[in-house]
Amino acid sequence: MPKILVIPGDGIGVEVTAVSIDLLNIIERKSGTKFEIEEGLFGGSSIDAHGIPLTDEVKDKALDSDAVLLGAVGGPKWENLEHSLKPESGLLTLRKELDAFANLRPAIVYPALVDASTLKKEIVEGVDIMVVRELTGGIYFGQPRGIEPIAGGEQKGVNTLHYTSSEIERVARVAFQIAEKRNKHVTSIDKSNVLESMVLWRDTVTELREKEFSHIELEHLYVDNAAMQLIRRPKTFDVMLAGNMFGDIISDEAAQLTGSLGMLPSASVGNKGAIYEPVHGSAPDIAGQDIANPIASILSLSMMLKYSFNMDKESGMIEQAVKNTLDKGFRTADIYQEGTNKVGCREIGSAICGEFENL
Numbered sequence: 001m002p003k004i005l006v007i008p009g010d011g012i013g014v015e016v017t018a019v020s021i022d023l024l025n026i027i028e029r030k031s032g033t034k035f036e037i038e039e040g041l042f043g044g045s046s047i048d049a050h051g052i053p054l055t056d057e058v059k060d061k062a063l064d065s066d067a068v069l070l071g072a073v074g075g076p077k078w079e080n081l082e083h084s085l086k087p088e089s090g091l092l093t094l095r096k097e098l099d100a101f102a103n104l105r106p107a108i109v110y111p112a113l114v115d116a117s118t119l120k121k122e123i124v125e126g127v128d129i130m131v132v133r134e135l136t137g138g139i140y141f142g143q144p145r146g147i148e149p150i151a152g153g154e155q156k157g158v159n160t161l162h163y164t165s166s167e168i169e170r171v172a173r174v175a176f177q178i179a180e181k182r183n184k185h186v187t188s189i190d191k192s193n194v195l196e197s198m199v200l201w202r203d204t205v206t207e208l209r210e211k212e213f214s215h216i217e218l219e220h221l222y223v224d225n226a227a228m229q230l231i232r233r234p235k236t237f238d239v240m241l242a243g244n245m246f247g248d249i250i251s252d253e254a255a256q257l258t259g260s261l262g263m264l265p266s267a268s269v270g271n272k273g274a275i276y277e278p279v280h281g282s283a284p285d286i287a288g289q290d291i292a293n294p295i296a297s298i299l300s301l302s303m304m305l306k307y308s309f310n311m312d313k314e315s316g317m318i319e320q321a322v323k324n325t326l327d328k329g330f331r332t333a334d335i336y337q338e339g340t341n342k343v344g345c346r347e348i349g350s351a352i353c354g355e356f357e358n359l
């Protein structure tokens with residue numbers, strides 16, 4: 001039986017994940033596929049219970065599962081802890097332990113939400129981008145790192161950016177493979193005009209394309225220019241490939257094109273398992289009020305069915321159920337516009353479940 005570890009985490013992570021689990025129960029019943037579902041504590045909730053953001057027990061359960069469904073982690077309560085005890089550090093450890101090196105973040109502008117974007121309709125209409133972000137290397141993990149005292153009573157903060165050619169190649173391969181099933185266009189993002197690690201990035205991506213993917217079009221952009229082009233001509237992008245930190249930034253920007261971070265799912269895939277999580281954070285300011293948007297979590301579940309369990313049909317049905325629900329005017333506060341029906345997290349969740357049942 002396929003195993004899923006559910007870790008709702010903190011803040012709105014708890015509410016949005018609950019909706020996805022309701023939907024998963026319906027999917028089990030409709031598809032006849034049973035999942036073994038376990039739950040674990042993670043992030044701030046694990047710090048409160050055990051003093052650390054990720055216990056060995058939860059880590060082992062994650063390694064033992066076929067897929068992890070994550071909510072969100074973090075919040076002001078745990079912000080001032082020592083670096084290694086912060087919720088965020090638990091998330092980075094989990095990604096690293098599962099060797100989930102390729103982070104897929106689709107940014108799609110739904111026709112029903114085209115006016116929710118802060119950009120003009122004609123710029124964002126039809127945008128459909130897949131950001132592929134390297135997730136287990138780069139400056140997030142490079143050594144040396146830390147803050148150390150130096151002469152004159154000063155301190156020095158250090159982080160290190162390095163990539164090996166094999167780290168670049170494996171994530172670039174994922175990007176090209178995804179592009180093969182889409183519009184056959186990859187934009188690789190770097191800063192090779194300044195950073196040697198990014199010269200290697202550009203050369204490695206170019207070589208891989210020549211060797212294995214000459215039928216895919218490859219464009220290189222410096223990250224500053226990419227940030228600009230992404231709001232200038234978003235429709236021209238198909239797959240955007242970037243290292244860990246640039247991918248973090250570019251994927252938030254791509255998310256904003258769609259109107260709300262509340263809509264964006266992600267999949268982190270690699271060698272020892274996979275993590276599916278909304279791109280949004282724990283949003284402590286709105287947590288516990290039943291106003292969060294569960295669609296990012298629901299679409300993360302859809303990605304899980306597709307990438308971890310080859311259930312393309314059910315995955316597509318989830319997307320369709322979300323579209324139908326939006327078409328019928330249901331909106332959470334983050335995507336609300338006049339003339340639509342503003343509802344809470346649970347209510348839009350049950351509307352989506354209802355649409356799914358009826359497909």
Ligand code: IPM
Nearest residue numbers: 074088089091092248279281
């Ligand atoms: C993300 C988040 C994380 C990251 C944080 C919470 C550590 O911003 O998943 O994009 O920087 O990777």
Ligand code: MG
Nearest residue numbers: 248249252279
């Ligand atoms: Mg981020």
